[in-house]
Amino acid sequence: MKIDKIINNNIVSALEPDGKEIIVMGRGIGFGMKPGKEIPESAVEKVFRLDSQNNVDKFKELLVNLPLEHIQVSTEIINYAKSVLNRSLNQNIYITLTDHINFAIHRFKQKMKFSNPLLNEIKTFYKEEYLIGEYAIALIERRIGVSLPVDEAGFIAFHIVNAEFNTAMRDTIDITNLIQNTVGIVKEYFSMEPDEMSLNYQRFVTHLRFLAQRIVTKELLNSGNVEFNHLISEMYPEEYRCSLKIKDYIMETYHHDVTEEETAYLAVHIKRMRL
Structure with missing residues (x-):
């Protein structure tokens, strides 16, 4: 790769074969160099490939102004x-x-x-x-x-x-609030304080993280396993009713319809957490 611009003695920008600009870091990598010169591979410590030219420009600005x-x-x-x-x-x-x-x-x-x-x-x-x-x-x-x-x-x-x-910071805050409120619904429904250190609680939270991400980013899940949904509602009726409360909360707050299959999986995780 060849140097496009020298940012400082330790950081330069370069162009990839497809013309995209990248940032290259290495101790002394820019010292005594000029645009157009080949960068020795041995001098490269880190390469930054950002998703847009706008972000490349932002990063270069940080590199110039920050210690x-x-x-x-x-x-x-x-x-x-x-x-x-x-x-x-x-x-x-x-x-x-x-x-x-x-x-x-x-x-x-x-x-x-x-x-x-x-x-x-x-x-x-x-x-x-x-x-x-x-x-x-x-x-x-x-x-x-x-x-x-x-x-x-x-x-x-x-x-x-x-x-x-x-995700953006605002989305991450929304995801966190959704998880917190969902856990709160379960606690209130069963009048329980789950063991936050237990493996089943952590599995429940992990499941909620990915569910919350899909909800906040407006991703939809297909739901086609009718037999599974019916089986879970029969096996774990209380947990399933609790998951329906969560479904209602999500619809009311985020205008997102949680599928029957996702509702059933919530019931399974709630059951495990209560064991």
């Missing part, structure tokens, strides 16, 4: 998240998380406090991502000497969830 150590620590956190979750993340997280971390550090230095109203929900519904957030604030303290509050672990977790589900 290199903020960019590096953000990249390290994202790489750690990918390895822990063992799944890909939307590349735009390199923009959103880097910008957030830079602003969080700025707020800390200005002694500005910013609480996270959904911290408890994040800890409960996004356990893996929250642990990554805790790792992130510990890494920031080691690398930059700034001790961010636990609220920031929650905010960082939210950015990771956004990148997992390929």
Whole structure:
């Protein structure tokens, strides 16, 4: 690949064979180089491929204006998240998380406090991502000497969830509220407090995460297994009635019709959680 523009000594932009612009990072990769020169493969540490030229331009602006150590620590956190979750993340997280971390550090230095109203929900519904957030604030303290509050672990977790589900922050907040309210319906219906550490509870929450994502992003599921739906309603009548309450709540709040098959699966997960 050939250099298109030199951003600084450690970051350049380059053009791929199809003409798309990418960002390339490597220690000293831009030093003494000129546009048009070939980039040695040995100098490349990280390549950023974003989903639009607009986002490439945004990222370049961040790279020019942000301290290199903020960019590096953000990249390290994202790489750690990918390895822990063992799944890909939307590349735009390199923009959103880097910008957030830079602003969080700025707020800390200005002694500005910013609480996270959904911290408890994040800890409960996004356990893996929250642990990554805790790792992130510990890494920031080691690398930059700034001790961010636990609220920031929650905010960082939210950015990771956004990148997992390929959703906007507003959608992730809606998904979180939907999960919280659905769990609340089950608790109230059965007058129970489920064990949040149990495997069946975590399976229920995971199921709700994907259901909530489909609802918020307006994706529809086909429903054709009539025998399965009837069987579940007969085997678990109370759990099925509870799932119908959830179905009504989702229709009233999000104007989304949960299919009979999805309603039956909710009943199965509720039954498991009650065991």
